[in-house]
Structure formats: C-alpha cells, structure tokens
Amino acid sequence: MSAVVPAHRSGNVGAPAVPTFTEAAKVWAKIGLLSFGGPAGQIALMHRELVEERRWIGEQRFLHALNYCMLLPGPEAQQLAIYIGWLLHKTLGGLVAGILFVVPGALVMLILSSLYVLYGDMPLVEALFLGVKAAVLAIVIEAVIRIGRRALKNRAMVSIAVAAFIAIYALNVPFPLIILLAGLTGWQGDRVAPGLFSGSAHGKGDVVDIKGAVDLMFERGELTHVVPTKWHAPRTVAIWLPIWLGPVLLIWWFTGSASVWTEIGRFFSLMAVVTFGGAYAVLAYVAQAAVQSFGWLAPGEMVDGLGLAETTPGPLILVLQFVGFIAAFRHSGSVNPLLAGSLGALLTLWVTFTPCFFWIFLGAPYIEALRGNRALSAALGAITAAVVGVIMNLALWFALHVVFREVHAMSLGMTIPVFSSIDWRAALLSCAAMIAILKLKIGMLPTLAGSALAGVLLLAVGG
Numbered sequence: 001m002s003a004v005v006p007a008h009r010s011g012n013v014g015a016p017a018v019p020t021f022t023e024a025a026k027v028w029a030k031i032g033l034l035s036f037g038g039p040a041g042q043i044a045l046m047h048r049e050l051v052e053e054r055r056w057i058g059e060q061r062f063l064h065a066l067n068y069c070m071l072l073p074g075p076e077a078q079q080l081a082i083y084i085g086w087l088l089h090k091t092l093g094g095l096v097a098g099i100l101f102v103v104p105g106a107l108v109m110l111i112l113s114s115l116y117v118l119y120g121d122m123p124l125v126e127a128l129f130l131g132v133k134a135a136v137l138a139i140v141i142e143a144v145i146r147i148g149r150r151a152l153k154n155r156a157m158v159s160i161a162v163a164a165f166i167a168i169y170a171l172n173v174p175f176p177l178i179i180l181l182a183g184l185t186g187w188q189g190d191r192v193a194p195g196l197f198s199g200s201a202h203g204k205g206d207v208v209d210i211k212g213a214v215d216l217m218f219e220r221g222e223l224t225h226v227v228p229t230k231w232h233a234p235r236t237v238a239i240w241l242p243i244w245l246g247p248v249l250l251i252w253w254f255t256g257s258a259s260v261w262t263e264i265g266r267f268f269s270l271m272a273v274v275t276f277g278g279a280y281a282v283l284a285y286v287a288q289a290a291v292q293s294f295g296w297l298a299p300g301e302m303v304d305g306l307g308l309a310e311t312t313p314g315p316l317i318l319v320l321q322f323v324g325f326i327a328a329f330r331h332s333g334s335v336n337p338l339l340a341g342s343l344g345a346l347l348t349l350w351v352t353f354t355p356c357f358f359w360i361f362l363g364a365p366y367i368e369a370l371r372g373n374r375a376l377s378a379a380l381g382a383i384t385a386a387v388v389g390v391i392m393n394l395a396l397w398f399a400l401h402v403v404f405r406e407v408h409a410m411s412l413g414m415t416i417p418v419f420s421s422i423d424w425r426a427a428l429l430s431c432a433a434m435i436a437i438l439k440l441k442i443g444m445l446p447t448l449a450g451s452a453l454a455g456v457l458l459l460a461v462g463g
Helices: 021-034 038-053 059-070 076-119 123-151 155-169 175-192 213-219 232-255 260-274 279-293 299-310 316-330 337-371 374-403 424-439 444-462
Strands: 407-409 415-417
Touching: 021 038, 021 076, 038 059, 038 076, 059 076, 059 337, 076 213, 076 299, 076 316, 076 337, 123 155, 123 299, 123 374, 123 424, 123 444, 155 175, 155 374, 175 260, 175 279, 175 374, 232 260, 232 337, 260 279, 260 316, 260 337, 279 299, 279 316, 279 374, 299 316, 299 374, 299 444, 316 337, 374 415, 374 424, 424 444
Parallel strands: none
Antiparallel strands: 407 415
16 A cells, blocks of 8 residues: 655645656756755755655655665765756756756856955955864764764774774875775675675665656656666767766877876866765865875865855865866966966866766666665675765864864874964864854854854954
8 A cells, every 4th residue: 555645745736747848957956056055955955846845756766866876976966966857858857957956056166266366365364264164174073973873883884984094094095995995895794794784875764655757757658768778888988988088188188197287187087986975085085185296285275165165055076176276276377377277177077077977877777776786785885984984084184284283294194283383263163163063053054154253253353
C-alpha cells in the first residue's frame, strides 16, 4: 500500500505536471540565486523546490540521484542539479541547470575578488577581513563536527580519519593519495569486516515516497534518453574530454608549460578529479599548493578567499575562482592585471565545473547499476571518514594562520605556531564566532556579518 503524503508536502492535488523547458530554467535560476549555506543548504533548497513544492521528482529518485552524486568528485549539489535537469530535459536541461547554479555566485565572486586586490590593504577592509577570518575558522570547525558525526560511526572509521589527519599534517602525504588509499581500505575492508564498512557512507532509513513528474514519465516509458546504449560512454568521452581539456592544451601550446595560465589549467584540472568530500576537503591541499608550491597567495589570503565564498550563492568550491584570479593578477606579465585576473578566474571556473557535466552525462544512465553496489558504498564510506581527517587538518591550518602572526615550518612540512606572535583580537573574535555557531546556533551569514562588524569595532577601539 502506498504511503499517504501530507498535504503540505504534496503541493498541488493530482498528478504533477511536467515542467516546460522555460519553467524549469526559471526555477534553476531561482535556485542559483538563493543557494547559500553550502551543500547542505543547497540540497535542502532543491528538495523543497523540486520534491515538496513542485513534485518534479520523487523522494526516492531524488535520494538515489544524490547518492550517485556523492560518489563523484566535485560539488555534489551542482551535480544533483545537472542530473535532475538532464532527467527532465535531456542534455540541454542538464547544461542549463548546472550553468545557472554556478553563474550568479561566480559573477559575485569575480566582483569581490577585484575589490579585494584593489582595496584589500585599506585598514577598514583589513579589519573587516579579520572578523571574516574568525568566522570562517568557526565555520570550518563546525563542518568537522557535523561531518564527523555522520561519517565516524565506529572505530574503523575513526581510525581512518586519524590516519588521514596524521598523513596530511605530519607526513605531508598528498591529498589524492590519501583519498586513493582510503577508498582501497574501504573496498578491501568490506570483504574482511562488512559490518564496519558497508552502508557507512549514507543512511538508508525509511522515507516517504513522493512520486513526481519524472517518476510518472518513467512509468509511461517517455524517458528513453536515460537508457544507456553501447555507444553512450565512448560518445560522451569523445565529446566532453576535448571540451574540458582542449582549452588547457591550447593555453599550454601558446604560452608554454611554465606560464601561470598553464599552471592554473593543469592544477585545477587535477583538483576536479580528486575533490571527493566537497570544498572543505580539498582546501587544505589547494592552500598548501597555492601558498607554498606556486607562491600565488599568502597564507591569510586563502582564508580571505574562503570568507568571500561563504558569502556568495553557489558552490563553496568557488573559492578556487578566487585563487585563480589572484594567481593570474600577480603574474599577469604584459597583460592588464585585472584582465589577467578575470581570465584566470574564468579558466579556473572552466576546468573546475566542466568535469561536473562530464561525470553526470557519462554515468547517470548507469545509476541503477551503481546504486546497489555494496563494495562501492564501503569505499565511499572510508573516503568520507578520511575527508574528516583532512578537514581537521584544514581547521588546524586556518587556526594557526588566523590566530598567530608567525608560524614555523618543521620537517616534512608540519607547521607549529610562534606563541609569542598571537593576535589577541583574532583569538577573541574566533572564540566569539565559535560560541555563536556551535553554542547559540546562529546561522552562517549572521555570524559572518557580526564578526566583520566586530573586527571594525576592535579597530576603532584599539587602533
């Protein structure tokens, strides 16, 4: 017997109507403009708009699509939008959904990045960013706690998280290698102790099934484009790999392997392949490379970029756009710095988000085969546990560079603070922001705004 759906969740009475392409585009634009709050807030927004209010997609199919997107590198919320847009209106629908999810935040981030390089050294702006950095530190710590509660269900998962933290902080093991080893651990661990690894990635609790327009289209046999053919994978690879990597190869051809443009294209293309676990997981690795390896940013500027990304709609991974902008701005050569920075931001956006379309268009038709794969679920669970350890490292890295003016690099890349260089204002603001988020449960945007205002007040009081 089918479950009874509450009236306030079912939207209009009767069978849900299939949206036209124009109607869907308007909704995707709305979601792109309102998608604050990181992936959790963005997924909740899409669930309310697409499942509860409009009934375009059913509850079970929405969750299945989300689980598939969680298997992929890159921002899962944007990939979920691409997936649902593809279900509704084929490839063009997926393109429109994914592009509109990113464009509003990308435009805002470009403006903020330009203002940052032009006016970031003004005392008032520095005071604002002092407060923003403190709030960002609290947000990252809250992310460690939130993800840890979901992922670390037993001692095996805790051990993987601790091992990942030690590997990246004390031993300087590259982030992609940590993800690979964690996945292999989960894959093999499922064979030895399936109770510790299987199903650890996602809960499988009972949910009320709300049938949507997509589900009814499936039942009527109208979604023929979701059935994979023998040429689907080769055709998708032949189309999307050149779209993704073609511009990078052209830039390498015209500017050389040592140019900042080639470095941006090559580095962020690699990040697009290994960004399992969302933006927080990859930021520590990006920060290390951007600050220490390439010399694009100073340590505190990475925190500034994350603060800007937290205040814009769209995926949090837009912080990479800030990194690309600053890198090209400071290594512009004969090109106007603002123009160079804008081109660097555009290139970063291209190689970061184009793969998201590739992953969805390539793999979505096979989602039913992937959905019941227990070993794959176990590998994802171990990767998620490792991500917790990586984010712990990110929180420590941020704390050291926010609260202390000087840090000392030890062997193997481990960093310790110079305790005499503590910034009491940053420490005070960080404690206040953590109390606001963790204890008082104040939202992210109010905490950011309040911390920025407090930074200005401390400047006025203390000079």
